[in-house]
Amino acid sequence: MFEILIIIFCLFVNALLAGAETALIAVSKPTLRELVKQGDLKAKQLLALRENPERTLSIIQVGITFVGAFAAAIGGAGAEEFISPWLIQKFRINEFVAEIISLIIVVVPLTYISVVIGELVPKTLALRRPLFIASLAAPWLQKISLLISPLITLFEWSTKKILNSFPQKHVHEEAFPENSTVELNVLSAPNRQYVFNLLKIEKTRVKEILVTWSQVVFVEDTQTQEQIENTIITSAHTRLPVLKKDKVIGILNAKEFLAFQKTGETNWQSLLRPAYTIDVNMPILSALRLMQEKRIHMAIVYENNEKKGIVTMEAIFEEIVGDIYDEDDDGTLNRILSSISFKGKHIKRKY
Structure with a gap:
């Protein structure tokens, strides 16, 4: 009975270490740095462990190897002490065969339990909640590191x-995307929405956001x-298309036009800037790069000329940050115009 309790304890420790190993790999450094900025002490411990992977993995592997060997030794001793004599007495077989059979009886179920309970389950849980599991493991890993520091x-x-x-090839971790779920978890709701909008914007076309010509x-x-x-x-627009016989x-x-008015000059057409055209089906990110x-x-957006x-x-x-409002969107200019010669005219929709 005592041997069984020791084996269960060893399996439990093995599960903790296996889960910690996976969690520490899964949790991203950018996430930890953000939490450290917010004053999270456990995140600070985790970041220290992540910054020195050789030492961290040494701690975990020493622990896993030790408890695995200890559980195997206890199991083998139990098989030799209890099962082997019982087989010899019950089935009248020689001692060597009895020892082999007793070891199989112990090792097969112990291996199964060790793989499922000691490895697969904790590692799967660690992948689902890496930050939580890693935070639980960090203090204990640091204590173990202090206890067996020379060996580590x-x-x-x-x-x-x-x-x-x-041969070494240095690649910055930021060059590759980290675990997206972990990254989003540390963002505020508005910032998460910005990320979702950025992902969605790649499929958005100009025709979905244009201001129709009417x-x-x-x-x-x-x-x-x-x-x-x-x-x-009356329009309150900063830029206006200029037409000549229905052609832009x-x-x-x-602003340039109003300043030009002060000069007394009359050739305002000299102020015109080129009007660039964009196809209605162009992705808006391509349109942004062009602009x-x-x-x-x-x-100007065209379709079939x-x-x-x-x-x-x-x-x-x-499309990314939501509505952007100008100061004049509150109707102040409309109220001013209604009191002077522009009475009856209203500010049109902003673009």
């Missing part, structure tokens, strides 16, 4: 010496400066 140091040194004989505020090259100024003020010939920056490359905030609308950098950003 020897194993650590030997491991590094052998590894140094192999909603676009534009000016024509034949309009007077006063008419254009009125359009700028450029983009007018409202960054061309240093523009607005592009027909104007479909416009797309702005702000609209693309809103």
Whole structure:
């Protein structure tokens, strides 16, 4: 009975160490660094263990090897002391055969239990909840390290010496994605939503976020400066497409136009910037890269040479972070306009 209790204890310790080994591998360093910044002491212990993998694995392997050997020795002794004499007495077989059979009777079920209970179950649980399991194991691993420090140091040194004989290629861990679930768990709800939006944005097309042409505020090259100024003020847009006989010939920056008004010049068409076109089915990430490359905030969207609308950098950003509001979205400008000569006109939708 005493031998059985010792074997159960050894299996329990083996399970803890196996789970700790898997959990420490599964939990990511970026996650631990973020928790350390938040003042998590256990995360600090875990990060110290992760930063020195040779020593950490030495602690775990020494423990697993020791309890495995101890359980096998106890099991073998029990088989020789109790089962072998019983077989000789019961079946009248010679001592050598009895010892072989008794060892099989002990080793087979012990191996099965050791693999399932001592390895597979704890490792699977550790993969499901790596941070929790690793946090439980960290204090005990550090205590074990202190108790058998000389032995651990020897194993650590030997491991590094052998590894140094192999060609090394240094790759930053950040070059590869870490366990996504673990990364998201340490993010706040809004930040998690940003990540989900970024994943979703890869499949989003320009046609899903464009402002349809019927909603676009534009000016024509034949309009007077006063008419254009009125359009700028009532629309509250920073950029307006400029048309010539239904063809977009450029983009007018409202701030530049209003400043130009102060000079007394009349050739406002000289302010026009190129109007870049984008296909309606272009992925919005490709559209964003194009707009960054061309240093523009607005592009005209076409489908089969027909104007479909416009797309702005702000609209693309809103797909990631949600609605972006301007100061004038509160209606202040509408209230000002309603009290002067623009009475009856209203600020149009922002884009």
